[in-house]
Amino acid sequence: MANPRRVEKLAALLKREVSELLVNGIRDERIHQAMITVTTVEVSGDLQHAKVFVSLFGEEETKSEVLDCLEEAKAFIRGELARRLHMRRSLDIVFKLDKGMTKGSSVLDLLTSLELERKNKDISTQDI
Secondary structure, three states: OOOHHHHHHHHHHHHHHHHHHHHHHOOOOOHHHOEEEEEEEEEOOOOOEEEEEEEEEOOHHHHHHHHHHHHHOHHHHHHHHHHHOOOOOOOEEEEEEOOHHHHHHHHHHHHHHHHHHHHHHHHHHHOO
16 A cells, blocks of 8 residues: 555646646547546546546537547556656556546526526515
């Protein structure tokens, strides 16, 4: 088990390097169809596995194409990360879709509708 500080540091490095690779390293045009953001990276305690959470902005059809492209480019990304971070063993990377942004916007929509209902209720009670 690695030091927790080392795990955090590796996660931050992976986030930065994966973001850089997604912008400049991968030449597949499918990657650039949607706006991709690496939100978080979770690294296991043995430093062998990493979950990379990405948020995608675009149409649902485009999102699935981008995720497929990420899966196809996984070997290239693993090799580049091992080379750039001078790691003895390359990490096993899993890309996961982060749905926090979409959930956050739906919660904001609910809060806005509740606020409008409350204002309408206040206006109707003032008329009485």
